[in-house]
Amino acid sequence: MYFLQPSNSTHRKYEALRAFFVEGVPSSEAAARFGYSENSFRVMCSLFRKNPEQQFFLPPRKGRKSAPKKDNTRELILTLRKQNLSIYDISRSLSDAGRKISPSMVSIILAEEGFAKLPRRSDDDRPGKLGPEVAPTADVREFDLHPRQIRTKFGGLFLFLPFLAQIPFDKIMKRVGLPGSQMIPAGHAMRSLLALKLFGHARHSHVMSYSLDEGLGLFAGLNVVPKRQSLTDYSSRIDPACHVELMRLWFDSMADLGLQRGPSFDLDFHTIPFHGEDALLQKHYVSKRSRRQKGILAFLAQDAERRVFCYANAQVRKDNRNDEILQFVQFWKNRTGHLPEELVFDSKLTTYENLNRLNQMNIHFITLRTRSAGMVEAIRQTPASKWKQIHLAGVSREYSTPRILDNRVHLKGYEKPIRQLSILDLGHEKPTILLTNYMKMSPSKLIERYAQRMIIENTISDGIDFFHMDALSSAVAMKVDLDLQLTLMASSLYRLFADRIGEGYIHAESRHIFRDFIDAMATITLTSDEIQVRFQRRTHNPYLLAAGFQDLAIPIPWIGNKRLRFVFS
Numbered sequence: 157m158y159f160l161q162p163s164n165s166t167h168r169k170y171e172a173l174r175a176f177f178v179e180g181v182p183s184s185e186a187a188a189r190f191g192y193s194e195n196s197f198r199v200m201c202s203l204f205r206k207n208p209e210q211q212f213f214l215p216p217r218k219g220r221k222s223a224p225k226k227d228n229t230r231e232l233i234l235t236l237r238k239q240n241l242s243i244y245d246i247s248r249s250l251s252d253a254g255r256k257i258s259p260s261m262v263s264i265i266l267a268e269e270g271f272a273k274l275p276r277r278s279d280d281d282r283p284g285k286l287g288p289e290v291a292p293t294a295d296v297r298e299f300d301l302h303p304r305q306i307r308t309k310f311g312g313l314f315l316f317l318p319f320l321a322q323i324p325f326d327k328i329m330k331r332v333g334l335p336g337s338q339m340i341p342a343g344h345a346m347r348s349l350l351a352l353k354l355f356g357h358a359r360h361s362h363v364m365s366y367s368l369d370e371g372l373g374l375f376a377g378l379n380v381v382p383k384r385q386s387l388t389d390y391s392s393r394i395d396p397a398c399h400v401e402l403m404r405l406w407f408d409s410m411a412d413l414g415l416q417r418g419p420s421f422d423l424d425f426h427t428i429p430f431h432g433e434d435a436l437l438q439k440h441y442v443s444k445r446s447r448r449q450k451g452i453l454a455f456l457a458q459d460a461e462r463r464v465f466c467y468a469n470a471q472v473r474k475d476n477r478n479d480e481i482l483q484f485v486q487f488w489k490n491r492t493g494h495l496p497e498e499l500v501f502d503s504k505l506t507t508y509e510n511l512n513r514l515n516q517m518n519i520h521f522i523t524l525r526t527r528s529a530g531m532v533e534a535i536r537q538t539p540a541s542k543w544k545q546i547h548l549a550g551v552s553r554e555y556s557t558p559r560i561l562d563n564r565v566h567l568k569g570y571e572k573p574i575r576q577l578s579i580l581d582l583g584h585e586k587p588t589i590l591l592t593n594y595m596k597m598s599p600s601k602l603i604e605r606y607a608q609r610m611i612i613e614n615t616i617s618d619g620i621d622f623f624h625m626d627a628l629s630s631a632v633a634m635k636v637d638l639d640l641q642l643t644l645m646a647s648s649l650y651r652l653f654a655d656r657i658g659e660g661y662i663h664a665e666s667r668h669i670f671r672d673f674i675d676a677m678a679t680i681t682l683t684s685d686e687i688q689v690r691f692q693r694r695t696h697n698p699y700l701l702a703a704g705f706q707d708l709a710i711p712i713p714w715i716g717n718k719r720l721r722f723v724f725s
Contacts, residue, residue: 162190166212167212168190168191169200169212170212170213171190172186172187172189172190172192172197172200173200173201173204175189175190176197176201177201177204183197183198183201229250229255229257230265232250232255233246233250233257233262233265233266234265234266234269234271236249236250237266237271240274242274242277243259243260243262243263243266244259246259246262247259247262289368291367291368291380291383292379292380293339293380293383294339294340294348294373294378294379294380294381294382294383294386295339295340295378295379296338296339296340296341296344296377296378296379297338297339298379299373299377299378299379300379301682301715301716301718302682303681303682303683303684304681304682305679305680305681305682306370306371306374306679306680306681306682307371307677307678307679307680308369308370308371308372308374308677308678308679308680309366309369309371309372309677310351310355310366310369310371310372310375310678311371311676311677311678311679311680311689311691312355312670312673312674312675312676312678313351313354313355313371313372313375313674314371314375314678314680314687314689314720314722315653315673315674315700315705315722316354316649316653317375317710317712317720318705318708318710318720319413319649319652319653320347320649321710321711321712321713321720322413322710323409323412323413324409325343325346325347325713325714326341326342326343326713326714328402328405328406328409329342329343329346329402330342330343331401331405332398332401332402332405333395333398333401334346334394334398334402335390335393335394340378340382340386340390343377343714344376344377344378344714345382345387345390347375347376347377347714348372348376348378348381348382348387349387349390349391349638349642350642350645350646351372351375351376351381352381353642353643353645353646354646354649354650354674355670355674355675356646356666356667356670366381367380367381367383368380369381371678371680374680374687374715376714377714377715391635391638392635394635394637394638396471396637399637399638399640399641402641403467403468403641403644404487404490404491406641406644406645406648407466407491408491410648410652411491413652414652414655415462415464415648415651415652415655416462416655417459417462417464417466417492418459418460418461418462419496419497419498420459420460420461420496420497420498420499420500421457421458421459421460421466421484421496421498421499421500422457422458422460422500422501423455423456423457423458423481423484423499423500423501423505424455424456424458424501424502424505425453425454425455425456425472425477425505426453426454426456427452427453427454428452428453428454428470428636452470452636453470453472453473453474453477454468454469454470454472454636454640455467455468455469455472455477455480455484456468457484460498460500460608462651462662463651463663463665464647464648464650464651465643465644465647465648466488466644466648467484467487467488467644468640468641468643468644469483469640470636470637470640471637478505478506478507478510479506479510480506481499481501481505481506481510481514482506482510482513484496485499485514485517485519495517495518495519496519497519497520498519498520498521498522499514499519499520499521499522500521500522500523500605500606500608501521501522501523502523502524503523503524503525503526504526505523507569508567508568508569508570509569509570511523511567511569511570511574511591511593512569512570512571514593515570515571515572515574515593520592520593520594521592521593522590522591522592522594522602522605522606523590523591523592524588524589524590524591524606525576525589525590525591527586527587527589531589532586532587535561535578535587535589536587538561538578542561543559543560543561543580544559544560544561544562544599545557545558545559545560546558546559546560546599546600546603547600548600548603548604548607549600549604554583555581555582555583557581558579558580558581558582558603559579559580559581560577560578560579560580560599560603561576561577561578562575562576562577562599563575563576563577563578564576567591574591574592574593575591575592575593575594575595576589576590576591577589577590577591577592577599577602577603579603582603590602590603590606646666647666650666650669650670653669653673654669656703657669657673657699657700657703658699658702658703660699661699672695672696672699673696673699673700676691676692676694677692678690678691678692682718683718685718685719686718686719686720686721687712687715687718687719687720687721688721688722688723689720689721689722689723690722690723690724690725691722691723691724691725692725693724693725697724697725700722700724701724705722706721706722706723706724708720708721708722709721
């Protein structure tokens with residue numbers, strides 16, 4: 157029975173192969189007798205034919221029956237525990253000595269030997285080890301302005317101070333009702349957040365890496381920038397109603413500084429994805445991922461010419477998203493005294509009824525029309541004689557001569573006939589269909605204007621990536637409302653800076669301006685009455701000299717009213 161009922165896998169394999177090759181037992185019967193499937197037994201036979209010299213019976217290995225190294229490690233663990241070291245200290249000490257053992261294994265060994273857990277120890281009782289230096293707590297009362305020199309990575313941020321110093325920044329934050337404390341007043345907290353937003357190279361989660369940079373704290377008017385938990389708590393303390401008032405007051409302040417805004421605006425929705433679970437959020441389409449997922453739907457309005465964000469709302473729900481365009485129109489009228497002249501947007505941003513209301517207000521618009529299968533088929537069946545070929549300027553040569561159908565159509569909810577432009581040969585498989593209340597503008601100008609609208613996809617991407625609007629999962633859990641308002645503030649400051657630099661940067665993206673000017677180290681010298689910011693020699697310093705930055709001497713209220721001066725090597 158010993159040979160017919162093998163007790164280990166090697167013996168079983170040997171008996172199965174012997175039955176097949178020596179006794180001539182069929183493979184199916186041999187496989188069933190020794191517990192193999194037919195396919196696995198065939199594979200085993202094939203491998204044996206290729207290597208019939210394989211050994212089934214090897215002599216037992218001779219060696220030690222004990223593990224002196226393991227026993228020695230156990231003794232070391234016990235010795236170190238008697239020195240009042242924790243399991244992590246013991247694991248670290250043994251790893252440094254070349255004996256890697258996990259803290260969990262150390263815990264098991266100590267439990268087997270009857271050792272109890274150590275009581276919680278103070279930092280003074282713990283063994284010394286390398287670790288990060290802890291920055292002091294942000295406190296405006298500890299803000300030090302005695303004469304000294306500071307080397308900072310954030311020297312370029314001080315180029316925005318001449319603009320911030322010309323508006324009542326702290327009064328605006330107080331009027332809005334933003335929370336503050338004796339340690340970190342509202343204005344100082346917002347300047348800290350705005351500094352991180354302006355320095356787009358660093359996400360909110362990186363703030364802990366720069367806690368010891370005095371330059372960043374000096375920009376905000378603090379001894380050090382607040383840590384990430386403080387910024388998270390501050391974001392959560394803000395009443396959502398404050399954001400609307402902040403947007404209004406900031407808009408007016410930028411107008412006082414001379415920020416130019418054009419008559420035409422590009423509008424769009426952007427979904428800021430949420431990656432957690434059990435969130436009371438609706439699902440929206442995320443173009444970057446071509447799918448619908450839970451997220452926060454934000455409405456953005458951008459000046460088409462200046463490329464500056466001038467309106468944002470993160471409180472958009474599916475039941476009120478169609479009317480958001482009217483909310484923007486009302487906001488613009490309240491702030492400027494007149495209606496916007498032109499709005500350009502994508503399909504599904506609003507309804508035909510709202511298009512009719514825009515037409516009644518004499519606001520021109522250009523939008524895409526949602527294409528149904530029947531509409532596309534009807535357009536394709538239109539005789540060739542009705543199509544007209546036009547020439548577009550500023551478009552790649554391959555798509556510069558599209559064919560168009562210029563019709564007047566009736567829409568449900570729209571009182572008058574509306575102009576519909578069907579376009580082929582623009583590089584898309586399906587025809588592009590534009591709706592507009594421009595009745596006399598030439599088709600080529602209409603198409604070129606809507607093509608410029610595509611720029612908003614790039615500039616919103618500039619806001620998303622450079623101003624890190626999608627950073628919901630960063631270490632600083634920033635509320636989306638506050639993050640959007642900070643994006644509006646940073647965008648307008650970048651435009652003001654670009655206007656001051658002049659030709660060549662007026663239409664530049666924020667990341668381009670950051671790379672050339674803002675991402676700059678500097679040496680800051682604090683004197684009794686001045687803040688001297690000295691930049692090292694850089695390629696683009698002549699632009700700053702030509703813009704007159706070296707002639708500025710503006711007092712900064714939150715830095716002891718010291719005058720800010722720029723020095724260029």
